[in-house]
Amino acid sequence: MAVSGERDSDGAGGGGGPPAGFGGELFRIAVVPAWLALTAVAVTAALGVGADLPTVVRYLPFLASLVVFGLPHGAADHLAVERLGGRRPLVAVGAAYLVGGALFLAAWLAAPALGFVSFVLLTWYHWGQGDLYVLLAVGDHLRTRGQRLLALAVRGGIPMVVPLVAFPEVYRSVAAATVRLFDSGGVTVTALDVAFGPAVRVAVGGGLAALSLAALVLGGVRGGLASRGWRVDALETGLLWAYFLLVPPILAVGLYFCLWHSVRHVVRLLAVEDGGRSLAPGRLGVGLAGFARDALPNTVGALVVLGGLAVLAPPEGGFLSLLALYLVLLAVLTLPHAAVVTWMDWREGVWSVESESAS
Numbered sequence: 001m002a003v004s005g006e007r008d009s010d011g012a013g014g015g016g017g018p019p020a021g022f023g024g025e026l027f028r029i030a031v032v033p034a035w036l037a038l039t040a041v042a043v044t045a046a047l048g049v050g051a052d053l054p055t056v057v058r059y060l061p062f063l064a065s066l067v068v069f070g071l072p073h074g075a076a077d078h079l080a081v082e083r084l085g086g087r088r089p090l091v092a093v094g095a096a097y098l099v100g101g102a103l104f105l106a107a108w109l110a111a112p113a114l115g116f117v118s119f120v121l122l123t124w125y126h127w128g129q130g131d132l133y134v135l136l137a138v139g140d141h142l143r144t145r146g147q148r149l150l151a152l153a154v155r156g157g158i159p160m161v162v163p164l165v166a167f168p169e170v171y172r173s174v175a176a177a178t179v180r181l182f183d184s185g186g187v188t189v190t191a192l193d194v195a196f197g198p199a200v201r202v203a204v205g206g207g208l209a210a211l212s213l214a215a216l217v218l219g220g221v222r223g224g225l226a227s228r229g230w231r232v233d234a235l236e237t238g239l240l241w242a243y244f245l246l247v248p249p250i251l252a253v254g255l256y257f258c259l260w261h262s263v264r265h266v267v268r269l270l271a272v273e274d275g276g277r278s279l280a281p282g283r284l285g286v287g288l289a290g291f292a293r294d295a296l297p298n299t300v301g302a303l304v305v306l307g308g309l310a311v312l313a314p315p316e317g318g319f320l321s322l323l324a325l326y327l328v329l330l331a332v333l334t335l336p337h338a339a340v341v342t343w344m345d346w347r348e349g350v351w352s353v354e355s356e357s358a359s
């Protein structure tokens with residue numbers, strides 16, 4: 001695996017990578033179950049079963065994410081930094097959350113439409129980096145930094161762009177609801193209207209499709225079509241495209257957030273914690289219980305911040321407006337969380353390649 005092997009003694013930006021054997025455990029625990037779940041939902045949607053799904057069902061994954069995997073997945077960031085040998089983790093991570101979160105909130109207050117766009121771009125980066133780590137753990141077809149950047153762009157882009165291509169009305173209503181929290185006149189959402197028109201949708205959808213193909217062609221050339229990494233990549237890229245094209249987006253993004261992105265991150269944290277011992281068969285329950293304990297205080301803290309946000313930007317009532325409020329919370333938390341994960345990536349050697357001459 002491209003970033004596997006022993007972690008450097010100081011680990012600083014070195015070619016550490018996921019602990020040995022992590023790829024196999026990650027695959028068994030986090031990767032395959034998510035494939036099965038998302039495939040089942042996509043097939044159900046394709047068959048038209050559940051076309052008239054009650055509204056509440058579409059919102060259920062986001063509701064569940066308040067306590068299961070979603071919101072808690074970032075709540076142990078300070079421990080991850082500590083376990084990877086970062087100095088003064090509580091102070092550093094606490095400051096990142098306070099300063100980063102406050103800055104992002106200020107941006108939402110000053111320019112809500114810009115806040116929404118920045119949030120989508122931030123999620124694009126963060127969900128892309130999450131998948132890049134997993135791809136490096138399960139295979140070795142991403143040999144160069146350029147390929148890794150491309151993989152990040154494709155994997156983060158699918159959940160953010162494909163719903164815009166397939167369900168522009170829902171996308172627009174989510175954007176409008178977040179903007180309305182801060183601007184009751186609703187004037188500023190019209191600034192985004194061009195993004196929901198056919199020209200932009202065809203351009204970004206076509207662009208992402210081209211990037212997806214380019215990433216897979218490059219990966220196939222470098223790693224070989226029979227390599228495990230390439231096969232996983234190709235299967236996941238195809239699955240995610242189909243899933244986000246078919247499944248109503250609030251349901252699709254909510255399920256992806258809980259079952260795909262967050263589960264992968266939690267498994268990464270467990271691997272970092274004890275070199276993957278708690279991922280062994282029969283020990284997972286103990287590992288997950290430990291994670292739940294670690295994440296509990298900050299998850300409760302995040303829920304308190306959600307209450308504070310509700311006072312600052314009162315939702316209108318109704319599921320959409322409540323989701324909008326929750327998305328603002330996620331935005332404010334994701335900026336520092338993505339910064340922490342970027343540090344973890346650097347520490348674990350995600351961007352170090354054996355020889356750039358190979359690129």
Ligand SMILES: CC1=C(/C=C/C(C)=C/C=C/C(C)=C/C=O)C(C)(C)CCC1
Nearest residue numbers: 120123160163171174249250253330334
């Ligand atoms: C709900 C939803 C959207 C946005 C969701 C986002 C941006 C979620 C981000 C969550 C994060 C960053 C979680 C932490 O890892 C879209 C695509 C605009 C439209 C469809 C419905």
Ligand SMILES: [Fe+2]
Nearest residue numbers: 073074265337
């Ligand atoms: Fe995350």
